[in-house]
Amino acid sequence: ETGVTQSPTHLIKTRGQQVTLRCSSQSGHNTVSWYQQALGQGPQFIFQYYREEENGRGNFPPRFSGLQFPNYSSELNVNALELDDSALYLCASSSRGLAGELFFGEGSRLTVL
Protein backbone atom coordinates (compact mmCIF):
# COMPACT_ATOMS: atom_id res chain seq x y z
CA GLU A 1 0.00 0.00 0.00
CA THR A 2 1.53 3.31 -1.08
CA GLY A 3 1.29 6.14 1.43
CA VAL A 4 0.75 9.83 0.83
CA THR A 5 3.72 11.46 -0.86
CA GLN A 6 4.37 15.18 -1.24
CA SER A 7 6.83 17.18 -3.30
CA PRO A 8 8.94 19.15 -2.98
CA THR A 9 9.92 18.59 0.64
CA HIS A 10 11.52 21.99 1.04
CA LEU A 11 11.48 25.12 -1.05
CA ILE A 12 12.37 28.78 -0.76
CA LYS A 13 10.53 31.53 -2.61
CA THR A 14 10.49 35.29 -2.50
CA ARG A 15 7.55 37.51 -1.78
CA GLY A 16 5.22 37.92 -4.76
CA GLN A 17 6.20 34.66 -6.44
CA GLN A 18 3.92 31.72 -7.09
CA VAL A 19 4.34 28.13 -5.86
CA THR A 20 2.86 24.75 -6.74
CA LEU A 21 2.92 21.87 -4.26
CA ARG A 22 2.05 18.32 -5.23
CA CYS A 23 0.48 15.39 -3.47
CA SER A 24 -0.12 11.76 -4.38
CA SER A 25 -2.89 10.25 -2.31
CA GLN A 26 -2.86 6.85 -0.70
CA SER A 27 -4.05 4.02 -2.89
CA GLY A 28 -7.85 3.66 -2.75
CA HIS A 29 -8.49 7.12 -1.32
CA ASN A 30 -10.69 9.54 -3.28
CA THR A 31 -10.55 12.66 -1.10
CA VAL A 32 -7.62 15.00 -0.61
CA SER A 33 -7.35 17.77 1.95
CA TRP A 34 -4.69 20.44 2.36
CA TYR A 35 -3.57 22.01 5.62
CA GLN A 36 -1.24 24.85 6.51
CA GLN A 37 0.80 24.46 9.69
CA ALA A 38 2.70 27.50 10.92
CA LEU A 39 5.59 26.89 13.29
CA GLY A 40 4.37 25.91 16.75
CA GLN A 41 0.72 25.84 15.69
CA GLY A 42 -1.84 23.22 14.84
CA PRO A 43 -2.70 22.54 11.19
CA GLN A 44 -5.34 24.78 9.65
CA PHE A 45 -7.72 23.47 6.98
CA ILE A 46 -7.25 25.11 3.57
CA PHE A 47 -9.59 23.07 1.37
CA GLN A 48 -10.67 19.61 0.35
CA TYR A 49 -11.16 17.97 -3.04
CA TYR A 50 -13.46 15.14 -3.95
CA ARG A 51 -13.99 13.88 -7.51
CA GLU A 52 -11.90 16.74 -8.88
CA GLU A 53 -14.07 19.44 -7.29
CA GLU A 54 -13.47 21.65 -4.29
CA ASN A 55 -15.66 20.35 -1.50
CA GLY A 56 -15.15 22.62 1.48
CA ARG A 57 -12.82 25.52 2.12
CA GLY A 58 -11.32 27.09 5.20
CA ASN A 59 -10.60 30.74 5.87
CA PHE A 60 -7.98 31.26 3.18
CA PRO A 61 -7.96 33.90 0.41
CA PRO A 62 -8.58 33.04 -3.26
CA ARG A 63 -4.86 33.17 -4.04
CA PHE A 64 -4.81 29.69 -2.48
CA SER A 65 -6.21 27.36 -5.12
CA GLY A 66 -6.05 23.69 -5.91
CA LEU A 67 -6.69 20.89 -8.33
CA GLN A 68 -7.48 17.23 -8.07
CA PHE A 69 -6.74 14.92 -10.96
CA PRO A 70 -8.57 11.76 -12.14
CA ASN A 71 -6.02 9.60 -10.32
CA TYR A 72 -6.90 11.54 -7.12
CA SER A 73 -3.52 13.24 -6.88
CA SER A 74 -3.67 16.94 -6.13
CA GLU A 75 -1.91 20.28 -6.37
CA LEU A 76 -1.95 23.31 -4.13
CA ASN A 77 -1.15 26.62 -5.80
CA VAL A 78 -0.39 29.82 -3.95
CA ASN A 79 -0.07 33.09 -5.87
CA ALA A 80 1.43 36.39 -4.77
CA LEU A 81 3.31 34.81 -1.89
CA GLU A 82 3.48 36.71 1.39
CA LEU A 83 5.92 36.29 4.25
CA ASP A 84 3.14 34.80 6.41
CA ASP A 85 2.71 31.98 3.91
CA SER A 86 5.89 30.44 5.30
CA ALA A 87 4.69 27.17 6.81
CA LEU A 88 4.55 23.41 6.51
CA TYR A 89 1.89 22.43 3.99
CA LEU A 90 0.35 19.06 4.69
CA CYS A 91 -1.66 16.94 2.31
CA ALA A 92 -4.00 14.26 3.64
CA SER A 93 -5.98 11.62 1.82
CA SER A 94 -9.03 9.75 2.99
CA SER A 95 -11.98 7.70 1.86
CA ARG A 96 -15.22 9.64 1.75
CA GLY A 97 -17.46 8.63 4.60
CA LEU A 98 -14.74 7.89 7.11
CA ALA A 99 -14.75 11.32 8.68
CA GLY A 100 -11.42 12.34 10.05
CA GLU A 101 -9.37 9.23 9.42
CA LEU A 102 -6.85 11.18 7.44
CA PHE A 103 -3.55 9.83 6.22
CA PHE A 104 -0.97 12.59 6.03
CA GLY A 105 2.15 13.07 4.00
CA GLU A 106 5.33 14.48 5.53
CA GLY A 107 4.60 17.90 4.15
CA SER A 108 6.26 20.57 2.03
CA ARG A 109 8.09 23.22 4.02
CA LEU A 110 7.78 26.58 2.29
CA THR A 111 9.92 29.54 3.26
CA VAL A 112 9.03 32.93 1.81
CA LEU A 113 11.77 35.57 1.97
Place this chain on the structure above:
Amino acid sequence: AQKVTQAQTEISVVEKEDVTLDCVYETRDTTYYLFWYKQPPSGELVFLIRRNSFDEQNEISGRYSWNFQKSTSSFNFTITASQVVDSAVYFCALSEAYNQGGKLIFGQGTELSVKP
Protein backbone atom coordinates in the same frame (compact mmCIF):
# COMPACT_ATOMS: atom_id res chain seq x y z
CA ALA B 1 -18.00 28.23 16.37
CA GLN B 2 -15.92 25.14 16.83
CA LYS B 3 -12.74 25.28 18.83
CA VAL B 4 -10.21 22.91 20.36
CA THR B 5 -8.00 23.96 23.25
CA GLN B 6 -4.90 22.13 24.43
CA ALA B 7 -3.74 24.19 27.38
CA GLN B 8 -0.47 22.30 27.87
CA THR B 9 2.07 23.59 25.38
CA GLU B 10 4.95 21.40 26.55
CA ILE B 11 5.23 18.47 28.92
CA SER B 12 8.44 16.79 29.99
CA VAL B 13 8.49 13.45 31.81
CA VAL B 14 10.98 10.76 32.63
CA GLU B 15 10.63 7.38 30.99
CA LYS B 16 8.07 5.05 32.64
CA GLU B 17 6.06 7.92 34.07
CA ASP B 18 2.39 8.18 33.18
CA VAL B 19 1.33 11.36 31.40
CA THR B 20 -2.06 12.84 30.53
CA LEU B 21 -2.61 15.28 27.69
CA ASP B 22 -5.65 17.49 28.09
CA CYS B 23 -8.12 18.50 25.38
CA VAL B 24 -11.19 20.69 25.73
CA TYR B 25 -13.49 21.36 22.80
CA GLU B 26 -16.35 23.65 21.88
CA THR B 27 -19.09 22.91 19.37
CA ARG B 28 -22.77 23.61 18.90
CA ASP B 29 -23.28 20.36 17.02
CA THR B 30 -24.91 17.47 18.80
CA THR B 31 -23.13 14.98 16.60
CA TYR B 32 -19.41 15.30 16.03
CA TYR B 33 -16.13 13.38 16.04
CA LEU B 34 -13.03 13.80 18.17
CA PHE B 35 -9.54 12.67 17.27
CA TRP B 36 -6.00 12.45 18.49
CA TYR B 37 -3.06 12.64 16.10
CA LYS B 38 0.67 12.27 16.78
CA GLN B 39 3.26 14.32 14.89
CA PRO B 40 6.82 12.97 15.16
CA PRO B 41 9.79 15.11 14.04
CA SER B 42 9.43 13.76 10.47
CA GLY B 43 6.29 15.88 10.10
CA GLU B 44 3.49 13.58 9.06
CA LEU B 45 0.53 13.35 11.40
CA VAL B 46 -0.33 9.83 12.50
CA PHE B 47 -3.95 8.99 13.31
CA LEU B 48 -4.38 7.53 16.81
CA ILE B 49 -8.10 7.43 17.56
CA ARG B 50 -11.53 8.63 16.47
CA ARG B 51 -14.47 8.89 18.84
CA ASN B 52 -18.01 9.95 17.95
CA SER B 53 -20.08 12.09 20.26
CA PHE B 54 -22.52 9.30 21.10
CA ASP B 55 -19.85 6.95 22.34
CA GLU B 56 -18.60 8.01 25.75
CA GLN B 57 -16.95 4.71 26.55
CA ASN B 58 -13.33 5.09 27.48
CA GLU B 59 -10.91 3.24 25.25
CA ILE B 60 -7.63 1.54 25.93
CA SER B 61 -5.13 0.48 23.33
CA GLY B 62 -1.94 -0.91 24.78
CA ARG B 63 -0.28 1.88 26.77
CA TYR B 64 -2.71 4.47 25.39
CA SER B 65 -6.08 5.32 26.87
CA TRP B 66 -8.66 8.00 26.17
CA ASN B 67 -11.22 9.53 28.53
CA PHE B 68 -14.17 11.23 26.80
CA GLN B 69 -16.46 13.28 29.04
CA LYS B 70 -19.26 15.10 27.26
CA SER B 71 -20.32 16.85 30.47
CA THR B 72 -17.01 18.73 30.60
CA SER B 73 -16.37 18.78 26.82
CA SER B 74 -13.07 17.02 27.33
CA PHE B 75 -11.26 14.25 25.51
CA ASN B 76 -8.07 13.52 27.42
CA PHE B 77 -5.29 11.16 26.37
CA THR B 78 -3.14 9.19 28.79
CA ILE B 79 0.09 7.38 28.03
CA THR B 80 0.99 4.81 30.65
CA ALA B 81 4.64 3.92 31.29
CA SER B 82 5.89 6.46 28.76
CA GLN B 83 8.80 5.64 26.47
CA VAL B 84 11.32 7.81 24.65
CA VAL B 85 9.63 6.89 21.35
CA ASP B 86 6.48 8.64 22.60
CA SER B 87 8.26 11.99 22.24
CA ALA B 88 6.28 13.97 19.67
CA VAL B 89 3.69 16.70 19.31
CA TYR B 90 0.16 15.47 19.97
CA PHE B 91 -2.89 17.12 18.49
CA CYS B 92 -6.52 16.86 19.48
CA ALA B 93 -9.01 17.60 16.70
CA LEU B 94 -12.75 18.00 16.11
CA SER B 95 -14.90 17.28 13.05
CA GLU B 96 -18.50 18.00 12.24
CA ALA B 97 -20.50 14.82 11.73
CA TYR B 98 -21.84 15.73 8.31
CA ASN B 99 -18.38 16.47 7.00
CA GLN B 100 -17.69 13.64 4.62
CA GLY B 101 -13.97 13.89 4.64
CA GLY B 102 -11.07 15.97 5.69
CA LYS B 103 -12.06 19.14 7.51
CA LEU B 104 -10.66 18.91 10.99
CA ILE B 105 -10.22 21.66 13.55
CA PHE B 106 -6.99 21.10 15.42
CA GLY B 107 -5.81 22.33 18.78
CA GLN B 108 -2.44 24.03 19.20
CA GLY B 109 -0.75 20.78 20.12
CA THR B 110 1.14 19.54 23.16
CA GLU B 111 4.82 18.76 22.76
CA LEU B 112 5.70 15.73 24.85
CA SER B 113 9.30 15.05 25.70
CA VAL B 114 10.12 11.74 27.34
CA LYS B 115 13.62 11.60 28.77
CA PRO B 116 15.52 8.37 29.46
